[in-house]
Amino acid sequence: MAAHDPVEQKYVYDFAEGNKDLKDLLGGKGANLAEMTNLGLPVPPGFTITTEACKAYLTTGREPDGLAAQIEAHLESLEREMGRRLGDPDDPLLVSVRSGAKFSMPGMMETVLNVGLNDRSVVGLSNQAGGNDRFAWDSYRRLIQMFGKTVCEVPGEEFEHALDEIKRAKGTHNDLDLDADDLRGLVDAYKQIFAKHTGREFPQEPREQLDLAIRAVFDSWNAERAILYRRQERIPADLGTAVNVVTMVFGNLGPDSGTGVAFTRDPGSGAQGIYGDYLANAQGEDVVAGIRNTVPLQELEQLDKTSYDELLGIMARLEEHYKDLCDIEFTIERGKLWMLQTRVGKRTAAAAFVIAGQLVDEGLIDLDEALHRVNGAQLAQLMFPRFQLDHEFEPVAKGIGASPGAASGKVVFTSARAVELAAEGESVILVRRETNPDDLNGMIAAKGILTSRGGKTSHAAVVARGMGKTCVSGADELEVNVPAKKFTVGDHVVNEGDVVSIDGTTGKVYLGEVPVMPSEVVQYFEGELDPENTDDALVRSVHRIMTHADAARRLRVRTNADTGADAARARRFGAEGIGLCRTEHMFLGDRRELVERLILASGEQEREDALAALLPLQRADFIEIFREMDGLPVTVRLIDPPLHEFLPPLEQLAVNVAVAQERGEDVAKEEALLAAVRRMHEENPMLGLRGVRLGLVIPGLFAMQVRAIAEAAVAVVRDGGKACPEIMVPLVGAVQELETVRAEAERIIAEVVGDSGVEVLIGTMIEVPRAALTAGQIAEAAEFFSFGTNDLTQMGWGFSRDDVEGAFFWRYLELGIFGISPFESIDTDGVGRLVRIAAEEGRAARPGLKLGVCGEHGGDPDSVHFFHEVGLDYVSCSPFRVPVARLEAGRASITTTGSDSR
Numbered sequence: 062m063a064a065h066d067p068v069e070q071k072y073v074y075d076f077a078e079g080n081k082d083l084k085d086l087l088g089g090k091g092a093n094l095a096e097m098t099n100l101g102l103p104v105p106p107g108f109t110i111t112t113e114a115c116k117a118y119l120t121t122g123r124e125p126d127g128l129a130a131q132i133e134a135h136l137e138s139l140e141r142e143m144g145r146r147l148g149d150p151d152d153p154l155l156v157s158v159r160s161g162a163k164f165s166m167p168g169m170m171e172t173v174l175n176v177g178l179n180d181r182s183v184v185g186l187s188n189q190a191g192g193n194d195r196f197a198w199d200s201y202r203r204l205i206q207m208f209g210k211t212v213c214e215v216p217g218e219e220f221e222h223a224l225d226e227i228k229r230a231k232g233t234h235n236d237l238d239l240d241a242d243d244l245r246g247l248v249d250a251y252k253q254i255f256a257k258h259t260g261r262e263f264p265q266e267p268r269e270q271l272d273l274a275i276r277a278v279f280d281s282w283n284a285e286r287a288i289l290y291r292r293q294e295r296i297p298a299d300l301g302t303a304v305n306v307v308t309m310v311f312g313n314l315g316p317d318s319g320t321g322v323a324f325t326r327d328p329g330s331g332a333q334g335i336y337g338d339y340l341a342n343a344q345g346e347d348v349v350a351g352i353r354n355t356v357p358l359q360e361l362e363q364l365d366k367t368s369y370d371e372l373l374g375i376m377a378r379l380e381e382h383y384k385d386l387c388d389i390e391f392t393i394e395r396g397k398l399w400m401l402q403t404r405v406g407k408r409t410a411a412a413a414f415v416i417a418g419q420l421v422d423e424g425l426i427d428l429d430e431a432l433h434r435v436n437g438a439q440l441a442q443l444m445f446p447r448f449q450l451d452h453e454f455e456p457v458a459k460g461i462g463a464s465p466g467a468a469s470g471k472v473v474f475t476s477a478r479a480v481e482l483a484a485e486g487e488s489v490i491l492v493r494r495e496t497n498p499d500d501l502n503g504m505i506a507a508k509g510i511l512t513s514r515g516g517k518t519s520h521a522a523v524v525a526r527g528m529g530k531t532c533v534s535g536a537d538e539l540e541v542n543v544p545a546k547k548f549t550v551g552d553h554v555v556n557e558g559d560v561v562s563i564d565g566t567t568g569k570v571y572l573g574e575v576p577v578m579p580s581e582v583v584q585y586f587e588g589e590l591d592p593e594n595t596d597d598a599l600v601r602s603v604h605r606i607m608t609h610a611d612a613a614r615r616l617r618v619r620t621n622a623d624t625g626a627d628a629a630r631a632r633r634f635g636a637e638g639i640g641l642c643r644t645e646h647m648f649l650g651d652r653r654e655l656v657e658r659l660i661l662a663s664g665e666q667e668r669e670d671a672l673a674a675l676l677p678l679q680r681a682d683f684i685e686i687f688r689e690m691d692g693l694p695v696t697v698r699l700i701d702p703p704l705h706e707f708l709p710p711l712e713q714l715a716v717n718v719a720v721a722q723e724r725g726e727d728v729a730k731e732e733a734l735l736a737a738v739r740r741m742h743e744e745n746p747m748l749g750l751r752g753v754r755l756g757l758v759i760p761g762l763f764a765m766q767v768r769a770i771a772e773a774a775v776a777v778v779r780d781g782g783k784a785c786p787e788i789m790v791p792l793v794g795a796v797q798e799l800e801t802v803r804a805e806a807e808r809i810i811a812e813v814v815g816d817s818g819v820e821v822l823i824g825t826m827i828e829v830p831r832a833a834l835t836a837g838q839i840a841e842a843a844e845f846f847s848f849g850t851n852d853l854t855q856m857g858w859g860f861s862r863d864d865v866e867g868a869f870f871w872r873y874l875e876l877g878i879f880g881i882s883p884f885e886s887i888d889t890d891g892v893g894r895l896v897r898i899a900a901e902e903g904r905a906a907r908p909g910l911k912l913g914v915c916g917e918h919g920g921d922p923d924s925v926h927f928f929h930e931v932g933l934d935y936v937s938c939s940p941f942r943v944p945v946a947r948l949e950a951g952r953a954s955i956t957t958t959g960s961d962s963r
C-alpha cells in the first residue's frame with residue numbers, strides 16, 4: 062500500500078482526490094468526474110485507475126506491482142461508503158468499468174455496466190428494488206452482453222440476434238415489452254452464447270469480473286478502431302487510457318427512471334437553449350448508441366419537473382465553472398438525478414465562433430481567450446459553399462442536422478463499399494440505420510453520412526462533427542435496408558449508386574444533386590456582408606475575432622497570386638502584399654510559341670527578338686498586379702521551372718513528325734523541336750537546369766524579366782500609383798549565383814527607374830539546403846529571404862513530392878515516422894531547423910533582413926505558429942488561406958492560460 066511504502070507509485074485515485082487539470086493522469090472522464098464531485102454535484106462514488114497503470118500494463122503485459130492491492134483498498138472503502146459489498150447476494154454493490162483517455166474518443170473504447178451481478182446477486186438486486194424482477198434480469202443480461210463482447214470478444218451480433226429472436230416471438234419491436242420471464246430466458250440464451258464462444262461459463266465471481274473488465278479497458282486502447290481514430294484525430298499513440306470504476310445507478314428501474322445526454326448550448330449552431338436527448342427506463346448506452354428513439358430533453362419537464370429543474374441548474378453551474386459549452390451524461394434513478402459525465406463539448410466550426418463571441422458578451426472570457434478557442438481549421442471549414450435551394454428542391458426527409466456542410470454523392474450502404482467507390486474518385490454518402498465504430502473507415506471515405514436513427518449525440522453525429530464531415534442523423538422516415546442495398550422514403554426507392562444530397566445544418570435530405578452557394582463567411586470577407594449590420598451571429602463573431610487577431614498578430618500575411626484577379630481577391634481577404642508571384646504562367650497559352658522561338662533560337666539576334674516579343678506581355682501582367690496591390694509589396698519570382706516544361710511532350714512531337722512526314726509536309730520546325738526536347742531531357746528535372754541556373758546560362762532571360770518588372774513599376778508610379786516590387790531569385794545555393802544575377806539586375810533597374818522614385822528590392826528564395834546553411838554569406842547579397850518550404854522539404858528529405866505521396870507515405874504515417882505529411886505541415890525538427898538556422902545567420906549578417914515564407918506551409922495552422930516563433934516577418938499563402946493565416950498568426954501571438962482546445 063502506498064501509505065506503507067513511500068516509493069510505490071499511486072495508481073488509484075478516489076474521485077475526491079482528483080480535479081479537472083489531471084487529464085493526463087486520470088483521463089478526461091476521470092478528471093471531470095472528480096471535478097464534479099468536488100463541486101458537490103451528485104456523482105455516484107467511485108475511483109480512477111491512472112493512465113500510468115495502463116501504460117505499465119501495455120508495455121509489460123501485466124498489471125504493475127501494487128495495483129491490485131490499491132484497487133482492493135479503494136474498493137473496500139467504496140463498499141464501506143455505500144454500505145454494500147460488490148456482488149453481495151442480498152444487497153449487491155454494482156459498478157461500471159469505464160474507459161477514459163486524455164482526449165475523448167467517442168465510442169472507441171470500452172465500458173462494462175452492472176459488474177457484480179451473478180446468478181445469486183441478481184435476486185438480491187431484485188429484492189432491493191422492491192421485487193422488480195424485470196429490472197434485475199434486464200441488468201444482468203446487459204452485463205453478460207457487454208462483458209462478453211468487450212472482455213471476451215464474443216461477436217456482438219449473436220447477442221443482438223438472441224434479443225431480436227425473443228422480441229419476434231413476443232411480436233414486438235420494443236425492448237420494454239419484454240417481461241421478467243423473457244429476460245430471464247434471455248440471460249440463459251446469453252450464457253450459452255458466452256460459453257460457446259469462450260469455452261467457459263460466465264464468471265460468477267464479482268472480483269474476477271472486475272479485474273477482467275479493467276484489463277479489457279486497458280487493452281481497448283490498442284483496438285484497431287481506436288488506433289485508426291487516433292491517427293485521424295492526431296492523438297498521440299502512447300497516452301494510454303484511465304479506467305473509472307463507478308457505483309452503478311439505474312435508469313432502467315421503471316418509467317420514473319431514465320437516462321440522457323445534453324449540451325449546455327447547441328453544439329451545431331452555438332445558439333443558447335436546452336439541447337439533449339432523453340430516454341425513459343433505459344441504461345445509458347441505449348441513448349448513445351441511438352438504439353431506441355429518444356425524446357427531446359425538454360419533455361423531461363413534464364415527466365419529472367424536479368429532476369429537470371435540478372439538471373438545468375447544474376448545467377448553468379457547469380458552464381460558469383468551465384466557462385465553456387459542456388456536454389453531460391446523466392441518469393435519473395427513481396426521481397433522483399445523477400451526473401455520470403461532463404466535458405467541454407465538441408462543437409461545429411460555426412458553433413465554436415458563435416459561442417466564443419457569446420462568452421465574451423457574457424463576461425466569462427476575454428477576447429484573447431475567444432481567439433484561443435477557435436482555430437484556422439474551423440475557419441477554413443466555414444469558407445466552404447452551402448446548398449443553393451429554391452422551389453425546385455423539396456426535401457424528401459428531414460433528420461437532425463448533426464454536422465454542417467453540404468454534401469452530394471452516390472448512396473452506399475457499407476463501409477467497405479464507401480471505401481471502394483471513394484478510391485475510384487466518386488463522392489459517396491454513407492447511409493446506415495446507425496453507425497458504429499466499425500464504420501469508421503467508411504465515414505472517413507464518405508463525403509457525408511446519413512442515418513435513420515440516433516440523435517445529435519449518436520455515434521454518427523459525434524464522430525462526423527469531430528471529422529468536420531457533413532452528417533444528417535435520425536432521418537426516421539428512411540427505411541434503410543442494408544442487405545438489399547436500398548432505402549425507401551415515402552414512395553421513393555433509392556438504390557446503391559443513386560445520388561442524394563444532405564444538408565448537415567438543416568438536417569434535410571434531397572434526391573439528386575443540389576447546386577451549392579458560397580458561405581456567408583466568404584461573403585463577409587468579400588465585403589458583401591456588413592458585419593456591423595447583420596443579424597448573422599456567425600459573421601458578427603468571425604468579424605470580431607478576426608479583428609482581434611489582426612490587432613494581436615506580429616506576422617504579416619501575404620498571398621501567392623499570379624494574376625490581377627487573384628491579387629484583388631486576396632486583398633479583400635486581408636492580404637498585405639504578394640509573397641509569391643510566379644512568372645511561369647506568363648509563358649503559357651499563346652505565348653508558348655514565343656518560348657519555343659527562344660529555345661530554338663539559332664543566334665543571338667533570334668534569341669533577342671524572342672525575348673523582346675515577351676517583354677511587353679510580361680510588363681502588362683505586372684502592371685495589372687502592381688495596380689491591384691497598390692502600395693503593398695509584391696514579390697516577383699524570376700522564372701523557375703526547366704524550359705522543356707514549356708515544350709510539348711516527346712511522344713506527341715514524335716507522332717506529329719511522323720504524321721507530317723507521311724503527308725509529305727514540311728517538318729523542319731517539328732524536327733527542330735523534337736531535337737530540342739531530346740537534347741533538354743533530364744533524368745531529375747527537379748534537380749536540373751532550373752531557377753537561377755537558367756538565368757546564368759540563357760543570356761538575356763532574367764534581364765528581360767527584370768526590365769519588365771521595373772518598367773511596370775515605373776508605369777504604375779507615373780499613373781499616380783505606388784508599386785513596391787521585390788525581385789526574387791529562385792533556387793540559389795551559393796552567394797556567387799545571386800551576386801552574378803544581382804549585378805546585371807541592378808544595372809537594368811538603375812537604367813529604367815531613373816528618377817521615378819521606384820525602389821526595387823532584390824532577394825532570394827531559400828529552398829536549397831546549402832542556401833540555408835550558408836545563409837550568412839547569401840544575406841550579403843540579398844535584401845530579403847523567402848523560404849520555399851516545398852522545395853526545402855523535398856530536398857531536405859530527398860524525396861520528390863509527386864512520387865512519394867502515393868508510393869509510401871501511407872506506410873510512413875502508419876509507422877509513425879511522421880504524424881502528418883511534411884508537405885502539409887512543416888517538419889519542425891529537420892526542415893524547420895534549416896529555416897531557423899538561415900533566419901538566425903541571415904539576420905546576423907544583415908540586420909533588418911526581411912524574412913518570409915511562401916509555399917503551402919504558409920497557410921497551415923501549425924506551420925504558421927512555427928514561423929511566428931522563428932521570428933519571420935510574414936507568411937504567404939493562397940488567397941483562400943489568407944484569413945486562416947491571419948487568424949492563426951493572431952493565435953500564435955497571444956498567450957493564454959486556457960485549456961487545451963482539442
Ligand code: ADP
Binds near residue numbers: 105310
Ligand atoms: P463512453 O465513453 O462511450 O461515453 P461511458 O463510460 O460514458 O462510455 O459509458 C456509457 C454510458 O453508460 C454512460 O453514458 C452512462 O449512461 C452509462 N453508465 C456508465 N457508468 C454508469 C453508472 N455507474 N451508472 C449508470 N450508468 C452508467
Ligand code: MG
Binds near residue numbers: 390
Ligand atoms: Mg460517456
Ligand code: MG
Binds near residue numbers: 851
Ligand atoms: Mg521552389
